[in-house]
Amino acid sequence: MKKKLIILTTIITTCLTCTSCWNYKEIEDEYIVAGVSMDYDSQKDEIVINLEIVKSELKEKEMAIKSKVIENRGPSFFDAIRNTVQTSGKKAFWSHCKVFIFSNSIIENTSMFMSALDFIRRDPEVRDDAYILVSRDPLAKDVWDTDVKITDITSFYLGDMLENEKNISTYHATEIWKFINALEDDYISPTLPTIKKEKYLDKTISKIHGTAVFKETNIVGWLDGNETENFLLLIDELKGGVYTIDIKTEDETFPISFEILSSKTKLSPSINEGIIQINISSKIDVNINEYSSLTNLFNPNGLKLIENQAKKSITKDVTTLIKKAQKELKSDIFGFGRVVKINMPEVWRNFEDDWNKEFCNIDFTFDLDFEIKGSALKSRPLKVVK
Known part of the structure; x- marks a missing residue:
């Protein structure tokens, strides 16, 4: 009887004390990151990030989901991210981030490139199945400035394109885990899909097309579609x-x-x-x-x-x-x-x-x-x- 009473007491105590989320966060306290682009300012030796964040707006008595791009900079990727608190008043939430877009200038700066990759791999909020892209434009942030958008969230649109690569096969969608594994292997060289702004009729679109070929951490060439x-x-x-x-x-x-x-x-x-x-x-x-x-x-x-x-x-x-x-x-x-x-x-x-x-x-x-x-x-x- 005493043993049963101890077990019952333990069960009741556990149910009363372990029913809440230990890392519970209010959504109003953070902004949701949908995607990020990274450029390098060689004059100031700083990384320049542009975060596409998701926000909700009340429009004609209906809630609409929109995006906003926040720019900041710092000597490292993590420092640039934390500096966005000064401009947005909130901390970034990364679990819904779909794409990380690197400029060629960032990749050429090995320490900056590896610093950003290390944060992406190490941060517990970043999902390993998010995608990495290389921009063929001088500035990776130009991807956010296009005329044609299927959805209001550019990053989600790019994520959908990458998930449907089998229908076109002119690029190879690469998740974070796959790229980092290839970097660490001694028997295969990594690749990443490329993105570039192009003119379509009288509009500007972002087109995922082709492949960046790496040797260790350096881009050594490109493949077309x-x-x-x-x-x-x-x-x-x-x-x-x-x-x-x-x-x-x-x-x-x-x-x-x-x-x-x-x-x-x-x-x-x-x-x-x-x-x-x-x-x-x-x-x-x-x-x-x-x-x-x-x-x-x-x-x-x-x-x-x-x-x-x-x-x-x-x-x-x-x-x-x-x-x-x-x-x-x-x-x-x-x-x-x-x-x-x-x-x-x-x-x-x-x-x-x-x-x-x-x-x-x-x-x-x-x-x-x-x-x-x-x-x-x-x-x-x-x-x-x-």
């Missing part, structure tokens, strides 16, 4: 998008747009006379979604012609991309080192101290299986009556 698509194929991350390829017949040359239904890539290493070789095997299934000729190739021989020419075109582009990574970028963005480390650990131990140098000298083969699965709703081209 088409190169990024083939990069995604090689790292087995191509989930969708479009391939547009010129097809040649005896009478004409015309483009066909293929919708990527699925793709799969396998890498296997081998070694011959001390030279590492990476054997790449890819399979791409597509639909014909746009056909710009009156010539009917929707027959077994015609479809085989299309498949062979598409295979040849993609193989050429992939080969060019790998050689660019080896000769120009000198950076293993494909994870070839990881494949060697996992499958041939004894060989890896001979090259791990200087893998980027060895990566530039390895051989590779590329085998592609390109298969047309269908042609959407139509099985023939447009027929024009003469």
